[in-house]
Amino acid sequence: xxxxxxxxxxxxxxxxxxxxxxxxxxxxxxxxxxxxxxxxxxxxxxxxxxxxxxxxxxxxxxxxxxxxxxxxxxxxxxxxxxxxxxxxxxxxxxxxxxxxxxxxxxxxxxxxxxxxxxxxxxxxxxxxxxxxxxxxxxxxxxxxxxxxxxxxxxxxxxxxxxxxxxxxxxxxxxxxxxxxxxxxxxxxxxxxxxxxxxxxxxxxxxxxxxxxxxxxxxxxxxxxxxxxxxxxxxxxxxxxxxxxxxxxxxxxxxxxxxxxxxxxxxxxxxxxxxxxxxxxxxxxxxxxxxxxxxxxxxxxxxxxxxxxxxxxxxxxxxxxxxxxx
Amino acid sequence: xxxxxxxxxxxxxxxxxxxxxxxxxxxxxxxxxxxxxxxxxxxxxxxxxxxxxxxxxxxxxxxxxxxxxxxxxxxxxxxxxxxxxxxxxxxxxxxxxxxxxxxxxxxxxxxxxxxxxxxxxxxxxxxxxxxxxxxxxxxxxxxxxxxxxxxxxxxxxxxxxxxxxxxxxxxxxxxxxxxxxxxxxxxxxxxxxxxxxxxxxxxxxxxxxxxxxxxxxxxxxxxxxxxxxxxxxxxxxxxxxxxxxxxxxxxxxxxxxxxxxxxxxxxxxxxxxx
Numbered sequence: 001x002x003x004x005x006x007x008x009x010x011x012x013x014x015x016x017x018x019x020x021x022x023x024x025x026x027x028x029x030x031x032x033x034x035x036x037x038x039x040x041x042x043x044x045x046x047x048x049x050x051x052x053x054x055x056x057x058x059x060x061x062x063x064x065x066x067x068x069x070x071x072x073x074x075x076x077x078x079x080x081x082x083x084x085x086x087x088x089x090x091x092x093x094x095x096x097x098x099x100x101x102x103x104x105x106x107x108x109x110x111x112x113x114x115x116x117x118x119x120x121x122x123x124x125x126x127x128x129x130x131x132x133x134x135x136x137x138x139x140x141x142x143x144x145x146x147x148x149x150x151x152x153x154x155x156x157x158x159x160x161x162x163x164x165x166x167x168x169x170x171x172x173x174x175x176x177x178x179x180x181x182x183x184x185x186x187x188x189x190x191x192x193x194x195x196x197x198x199x200x201x202x203x204x205x206x207x208x209x210x211x212x213x214x215x216x217x218x219x220x221x222x223x224x225x226x227x228x229x230x231x232x233x234x235x236x237x238x239x240x241x242x243x244x245x246x247x248x249x250x251x252x253x254x255x256x257x258x259x260x261x262x263x264x265x266x267x268x269x270x271x272x273x274x275x276x277x278x279x280x281x282x283x284x285x286x287x288x289x290x291x292x293x294x295x296x297x298x299x300x301x302x303x304x305x306x307x308x309x310x311x312x313x314x315x316x317x318x319x320x321x322x323x324x325x
Numbered sequence: 326x327x328x329x330x331x332x333x334x335x336x337x338x339x340x341x342x343x344x345x346x347x348x349x350x351x352x353x354x355x356x357x358x359x360x361x362x363x364x365x366x367x368x369x370x371x372x373x374x375x376x377x378x379x380x381x382x383x384x385x386x387x388x389x390x391x392x393x394x395x396x397x398x399x400x401x402x403x404x405x406x407x408x409x410x411x412x413x414x415x416x417x418x419x420x421x422x423x424x425x426x427x428x429x430x431x432x433x434x435x436x437x438x439x440x441x442x443x444x445x446x447x448x449x450x451x452x453x454x455x456x457x458x459x460x461x462x463x464x465x466x467x468x469x470x471x472x473x474x475x476x477x478x479x480x481x482x483x484x485x486x487x488x489x490x491x492x493x494x495x496x497x498x499x500x501x502x503x504x505x506x507x508x509x510x511x512x513x514x515x516x517x518x519x520x521x522x523x524x525x526x527x528x529x530x531x532x533x534x535x536x537x538x539x540x541x542x543x544x545x546x547x548x549x550x551x552x553x554x555x556x557x558x559x560x561x562x563x564x565x566x567x568x569x570x571x572x573x574x575x576x577x578x579x580x581x582x583x584x585x586x587x588x589x590x591x592x593x594x595x596x597x598x599x
Contacts, residue, residue: 028499035502036424039414043471047437050468054445054452061448068450118339121331131585132343134592138581139350140531142549143570146556147349150356150563156364158352194346195592202593243439251443254533257553261561264542264554280443288538293447300444307441 055304058297066294068287080298090299092274093282094306096181100256100278101249101310104185104192109241112193116200117226130201133194144187145258152183152259159183174260180276187255196241203234235322242318246311250303253280279303350574357381357568364563380568384555387565390572393551396462397530398576400547403466405526408475409518415471416479417510421492422502431480438473446538453539464539465547469529475521478595482517483510520587527577548573 062080065073084090115133123129136144151158152173160170173183207230215225231238256276262268269285270277277285279299287296355370358377363370384390418424419431449468450459458464487510495505511518533549540546542554555562555569581588 028501031501032422032496033424036418036422036427039411039418039502039506040430040476042411043415043434043473043476046468046471047473050449050452051437051440051442051445054448055440055442056445057448058445061451068447115342118335121335123331123335123339127586127589129339129343130589130593131581132346134585134589135346135581136349138527138531138577138588139574140533140549140552140577142531142533142552143353143574144349146552146563146566146570147353149556149561150352150364150567151349153364153561153563156369158369161369190345190349198589198592247439247441251441253443258556261556264556283444283447284538287447288450293451297447300447304441304444307444 058300058304061294061297062301064294066292066297068291068293076294080294081302083295084298084302089274089277089282090279090302093270093277093279093299096177096256096270096274096276097250097252097278097280097303097306098310099181100184100188100252100276101246103181104188104252105245105249107185108189108193109196109238109245111189112196112241113200113231113238115193115197116204117230119197119201120204130198133197135194136191137195139191141191141254142258144191145255148183148187148190149259149261152186174271175273175275177275180259180271184252184256184259184276187259188249188252192245196245199237199241200234203237204230207233231322235319238322239315239318242314243311246314247307250307250310251280252278253284256281257284279306350578353567353574354571356563357571359564361562361564376564377568380564381572383565384569384572388551388554388569389545390548390551390569393546393548394572396545397548400462400465400536401526401529404469404529405522407466407470408472408525409522411471412475412479412521413483413511413514413518414506415476416481416514417483417487417506419476419480420483421487421489421510434473434476438477443534446535449535450538459539460541460544462540462545465532465536468535469532472525475525478521478524478591479514479517481594482514486513486517488513516587517591520584520591523580523584524588524591527580530577 063075063077065076065079067073119126119129119133150156152160154160154170154172154174157173159173164170171179173179211229211233212225215229220228256270256278257263259276260268260271262272267289269289270281274282280303283296283299283303286292286299355373356364357380359370359374360376363374415434419427419434453459453464456464458467491509492505495509496502500508531549532547533553536547536550537553540550542550546554552566552569552573555566
C-alpha cells in the first residue's frame with residue numbers, strides 16, 4: 001500500500017506535461033499537503049483568540065489603570081503591583097487559596113489512591129461501583145454548592161445535627177475561617193475523589209501481575225506491596241493528577257462563591273468577612289463588582305505565577321516521594 | 326493485588342462510599358419535595374414529601390427557568406456538536422494524515438490543556454463587549470467550540486479503529502482528504518464520537534464561571550447561573566433552591582445513567598494514554 005501511495009504522489013512531478021489529468025493530480029497533491037492544516041486550524045484559532053490572547057493580554061492590562069466600563073485610563077507601570085503587595089485582602093485571599101488547596105487536595109488524592117486499591121480487588125459488578133464513584137463528578141458545581149450549603153447550615157444543617165448526636169455544639173460553618181475551609185474542601189473532595197480514583201485504578205490495572213506474585217512468595221505484606229510496587233508503578237499518573245489538581249485547586253471559584261448565601265443578594269464574595277474568599281473570587285470582586293479591570297488583572301497575573309510555582313514544587317516533590325521504594 | 330478475593334467488609338465499605346456519592350442528590354430531592362419549614366424540625370427530613378410540584382412551580386415563578394433551560398440546551402448542544410465535528414476532523418488528521426510538524430503540533434494541543442485560561446477572563450470579557458456579545462449566548466458558545474480534550478479523545482479513537490489500508494486505498498482512488506474522512510474515518514469512530522458529544526454536553530451544561538460573568542443573570546442566563554440567583558433574599562429558602570438544583574441536574578443524570586459505562590471507560594482509557 002505504502003509503495004502505491006508514494007508512486008501516486010510522485011506521479012504529478014514526473015508526468016505533468018503529458019498526463020491527461022494533471023489538474024486533478026495537482027489538486028490532489030495540494031489537498032494532501034494543506035487539508036490537514038486546515039482541519040486542525042480551528043482548534044488553534046479558538047485557543048489563540050479566546051484562551052491564549054486574553055491570558056497574555058492580562059499582563060498588559062495589569063500595567064494600566066484600566067476600568068472595565070470606561071476603558072484604559074493610562075499606563076501606570078507597576079503601581080497596581082505595589083498596591084497589591086500592601087493589600088491585606090490580597091494576602092488573606094492568597095492564604096485562603098493555599099489553605100483550601102491543601103485541605104482539599106492532599107486528603108482527596110490519598111483517599112483516591114486508597115479507593116482505587118479497593119476497586120482493584122476482584123469485585124463483582126465492577127461497572128456499577130465505578131459508575132457510583134464517578135457520579136459526583138458529573139453533577140454541576142452550582143447544584144452541589146447549594147446542597148452542601150444546606151448540609152453546613154448553622155441552625156438546621158445536617159452536619160451540625162450529626163455532631164449534636166455525639167454532643168458537639170453547633171458550629172457556625174460560614175463564620176469561622178477554619179470551619180468554612182473544611183466545609184468548602186469537603187465539597188471539592190466529594191466531587192473529585194472518585195474521578196481521581198478511576199485514573200489511579202486504570203494505571204494500577206496495567207501493573208504486571210508477576211511483580212505481585214514474586215513479592216507474595218517473598219512474604220511481603222499487602223501494605224508493603226502497595227507502597228513499594230503499586231505506588232512507584234503508577235507514578236506518572238500520580239504526577240499527572242497532582243499537577244491537574246494543583247492547577248484546578250488553586251483556581252476554586254464556584255464552591256466558595258455559592259457556599260456564601262449572600263453571593264447574589266448582597267454582593268458578598270467568600271463570606272461576610274472574606275473568611276473563604278479565594279484569589280479567583282477576589283479577582284471577580286475587583287473586576288466584575290467594582291469594575292477595576294487593571295487591579296483584577298494584577299490579581300490574575302499573580303495567581304498565574306502562584307499556580308506555576310506550586311505546580312513545579314508539587315511536581316518535583318511528588319516525583320521524589322512516589323519514586324521511593 | 327488480585328490474589329485476595331473481595332470480602333463482605335470490602336463490599337460494606339464500598340456501599341458506604343456509594344451512599345456518600347448519592348446522598349447529596351437524594352437529599353436535594355427530599356428537601357425539594359418538602360415544605361421549607363420541615364428543615365426547622367428536630368430531625369432532618371429523610372423521606373420525600375408531597376410538595377415537589379409546588380416547589381417546582383415556585384422555581385418557575387421566581388426566575389424564568391424555562392428560558393434558562395432552553396439557553397443551557399442551546400449552548401450545550403451547539404458546543405457538543407461542534408466539538409464532535411471539529412474534534413473528529415482534527416483527531417483524524419493527527420492520527421491518520423501525514424504532514425510536517427504533526428507530532429509537535431499535537432504535543433502543543435496537549436500542552437494547552439495545562440494553561441489556566443480562566444485567569445484571562447478580564448481581557449476575554451473586554452473582547453466580548455467590544456464584539457457587542459455581552460449577554461448573548463454566542464459569548465458562551467464560541468470560546469467553547471473546540472477544546473483540546475475533543476482533539477485528544479478523537480485522535481485516540483482514530484488511532485485505534487480507523488484502518489490504515491482503507492485510507493490509503495481511498496487516497497489512491499483519488500478520494501479527497503475530506504471525502505476519505507467522511508466515508509472511511511468517521512463511520513469507524515461513530516461510537517466514540519457519540520460519547521464525546523455526551524461528555525461535552527454535560528461539561529457545557531454544568532459550566533458556571535464564564536456564563537456568570539458574560540451573561541446577564543437577570544435577563545437570559547443559563548440554568549447554572551439562574552440557580553445562583555435562587556439563593557437570594559434575606560432568608561434562605563432551601564426547598565426552592567434545591568428544587569431548582571434537582572431540575573438542573575436531571576438532564577445530566579439521565580445521560581449518566583444511559584452512558585455511565587462508556588464514560589467510565591473513556592476516563593480510564595484517557596488516563597493510560599495521557
